Every structure is written in C-alpha cells, then in structure tokens.
Amino acid sequence: MGFEMQPRPGEPPSAKLPRPVESSEKAHLDITCLDRQMNLRMTVEVLLYWVVGAAYLHLGPEEFTITNAMYYITVTITTVGYGDITVKTTAGKVFTMVWIVLGLVVIFPILAEVGDRVLRLLERLAGRSTSRIPSVRTRGVLGVSLMLSPFLAGSLFFVAFEFRGESDKGEWKLIDCFYFSLVTVTSVGYGDLGFTHGDTCRRFLVVFILSSVVLVTAGIKSLINISSELHAEAKEHRLLDSFDFELLKSMAMEGRHVGGVAKTDYILTMLRLMELVDEEKVALYGNMFDSYDKDGSGVLDDADVALMEAEHTARVETAKRLSSNYCHHNFERPEGAGSPPNREPVERAIDLSAVWANEQDQEGAAPDYGADAGCFISCADAACNDDGAEDARLVKLS
DSSP states (O other), rough: OOOOOOTTTSSSSSSOOHHHHHHHHHHHHHHHHHHHHHHHHHHHHHHHHHHHHOOOOOOOOTTOOHHHHHHHEEEEEEEEOSSSSOOOOHHHHHHHHHHHHHHHIIIHHHHHHHHHHHHHHHHHHHHHTTTTTOHHHEEEEEEHHHHHHHHHHHHHHHHHTTTTTTTTEEEEEEEHHHHHHHHHHTTTTOOOOOOOHHHHHHHHHHHHHHHHHHHHHHHHHHHHHHHHHHHHHHHHHHHHHHHHHHHHHHHHHSSSSSTSSSHHHHHHHHHHHHHOOHHHHHHHHHHHHHHHHTOSSSSHHHHHHHHHHHHHHHHHHHHHHHHHHHHOOEEEEEESOOOOOOOOOHHHHHHHHHHHHHHHHHHHHHOOOTTTEEEEEEEEEEEEETTTTEEEEEEEEO
C-alpha cells in the first residue's frame, strides 16, 4: 500500500516525510550515542568507586597502604572477602557497610554487564570464523573456556609465587595453589591461606579477581543460555508433534481475520504457546495501532494518515488562534491605578503557546502558517504602562 503523507499547506509538493530507511539510520545513531554515554557513565562510576574508597582507607583512620586499600575494596565488592585485611575503627566499619551496599547496587551490575558484552563479542568473533551463527557446541566450549581460563591463570601464578613458600599460615603445597585459585574465582574466599609475597599477590589479585568475575559471569551466562535454548527447542518439538485441528479452530475463533486464520494470528499464537511473547507489550502496541486506525478498517492506509494530519492541523490552528487572541485582547487592568495586569489570561496564553511548541517538536519543524505564526505572548515580558495602554512585547517561539 502507498504510505506517503500529502504535503502540508504552504509546503512545496516535493516535501515529504523522511523515508523509513532514514528514520532507521537516525534511530541507529541515537542508540549508538546512548551506548557511548552509558559506557562513559559506567567507567566513571567504577573509577570513582575504587578511587574514593581507596583514598578514604589510605588517608582515613585505617591508614592502609594504597595496595592494601585497593585490595580491600576489590575483595569487598566481589564478595571474596578473605579476611586477611580488615578495618579496626568504628568509622572504618561504618564506611565498609555503606561501601558494600553501594557496590552491590551500582558496581556489581556493571561488572555483570561487562561480562555480558564480553560474551556477545566472543560469540560474534566465533560466528565470523565459521561464517554462521555459532553452534551450541561452540558456545558450550566458549562458556567452559571462560570459566576455566581464570582458574588456570590464577593457579599458575600461585605455583610461581607461593608454591613451597613459607607464609604466615604455613607452607603452600601444589594442591593449595589450585585450591586457592578456585575459591577465588568462585568468590568463596575462605582466607585460610596466607601469602609469602603479600604485596605482589595482592596487586595481582586486584586485577585477577575483577577479571575473574567478568569472565566467570560470562561463562555461566553462556551455559545458562544454552540450557534455555535446548529446553525451548524440546518444548517446540513437543508442541509441533501435538499440533491438531482443534488448535487451528481456536485460532480462527480468537483471530481478527474473517473467514479463517491469518498468517499474523497463527505466528502470534505459536509464539504465545512458546511463551516468547510479552502480553503487556502486545496489548500496548495493539492499543497504539487502534488509536492510529481512524476508520477502524484494521489496516493503516492513506485514509488514516489523512485523518491524523487533519486532526493535527486542527489542534495547531486552534492553539495558534486562541493564543493570538489572548496576546492582543486580554491584558485587562484591574480597578485601581497602578495595579498589575490580569495574569490569568496571560498564563492561559502561555499554556496554549506551549501546546503549539510541542507540536513543533513532534513534527521536527514548524508548519508554514504565515508571518505571524510564531507570535505568542511571553508572561515574563508582558506589562502595562501607566496610562493603561497595552504594552506587550510579542516574541516568536522558534
């Protein structure tokens, strides 16, 4: 069907609405801009959380070293909590309680979001290498690899620095290196082993724990997604195997298409049976469609567009006319010399002007209503002179 709006009065015949492709490109640019703003906001929040927390622990009553302060913040927000370094003062304990709550509410979701983005990036790279969507096996291997890689990296580090080392809690055996790495990446953190190379290990753990949380979160999510997809596929097979004519009859009774089952009704019903449809969204968009379907035909066509344009033009013209009337005719001085002008009609004029301005914003540009289209009264600029004559300065809302 043709879906082109007719030009508005005063516009050249060639003036048309933007093509859907142009609107899609603009929407894509808007989403990209929002993503960049979100990335910047998350980066700033994470940096502020660590810098402010470490600064307080270093300069405050606890007097931690910079390394220990960063280490303490890291094991706190990731819930590893070895317990080898703790605060001693009341102020430090109050600060820790506040910082734990703030971290769980603000920072931990950011780490989970980073893990989700890492997973999507790796899945895209895996898809490019095979020129198709990664298989369940490929994504399963990816998920397991994401969980094993930090565990193996941590184990190798502790073998290199702590194996057979004499720490404050005894000697590290080979199994202790793997044990300590696992309880760290899973954020269990018993804290039953001490460090021989304290500062070196804590600097490593600041980076290691954060990266482990991101990678393990991504790996777990990958495996959960695979499990959900396999469950959905099994459910779909059962649904298709049990499909019968009674289901078609119920579709015909519930559908909007007269004389049978429309393709859209069939697809929507199958998606509902698979529990892939948000019923609230369906109702929302259905109501939006009905509000646009002016003639009730069930199809958005040129007639609906013409009716919508007529309603829009009528609203704008009414707001413009009433606002103009208030601009020029409703500045009445109450009884008594020197009294201020009556503000009620002015305020109503401002409200009507706001309606006109809102219509401008929705359309992207003001319709061509003539030279005086933008003349509306400004309440702040309206005044009456001493002899009672009107002295209203008109401004254009453009």
